[in-house]
Amino acid sequence: GDSVTQTEGLVTLTEGLPVMLNCTYQTIYSNPFLFWYVHYLNESPRLLLKSSTDNKRTEHQGFHATLHKSSSSFHLQKSSAQLSDSALYYCALSDQTGFASALTFGSGTKVIVLP
Amino acid sequence: GPKVLQIPSHQIIDMGQMVTLNCDPVSNHLYFYWYKQILGQQMEFLVNFYNGKVMEKSKLFKDQFSVERPDGSYFTLKIQPTALEDSAVYFCASSPPGGRSAETLYFGSGTRLTVL
DSSP states (O other): OOEEEOOOSEEEEETTSOEEEOOEEEOSOSSOEEEEEEEOTTSOOEEEEEEOSBTOEEEETTEEEEBBTTTTBOOEEESSOOGGGOEEEEEEEESOSSSOOOEEEOOOEEEEEEO | OOOOEEEOSEEEEOTTOOEEEEEEOOTTOOEEEEEEEOTTSOEEEEEEEETTEEEEEOTTSOTTEEEEOGGGSOEEEEESSOOGGGOEEEEEEEEOSSGGGGGOOEEOOOEEEEEO
């Protein structure tokens, strides 16, 4: 079945520094849909970014990610971390488009941004 | 933005009892989901539901689990009887009708279920 791997369980960094969270996936489907969800403490997980287009950068709220099918990756980046970026970040995969299929989530990366 | 409400936020019950987890999805959404997250692990898909029917379910969706949304009211997950391994946070989600927008899930804040 599908799988999503997030190699960092915890990332701690200083405000203002760049951050990159790794996400790789495995699926037999040739047109996967990749997502980043962010989960702030005491809130609901919410969508941060999504993409199904190979090699096209997608951006939202200062974060960006590019789906690379050749390497099965969808890494999340931000050039300058803010204190408010402290949260749990989940990469997720859907193997169908235009249909409400099940998402496969990674194990999540906890980001702590320090002053 | 649109909000999915989950009631209650915490539930503690004895093993073998029945429990119903309630979800109030976003009003114009047509697809509904339950995900399970055991402490320290990833969220795992349980089931999705559309037009009054289960569309997909995972191996985690045991025979003791059932879902329904009678007459546009709460979308519920019922577990009867509960087992110790059912202890987890259960997230409800919903998504809008049609096309690519159906893939954006709106999550509730979860119900933490503890089975003793």
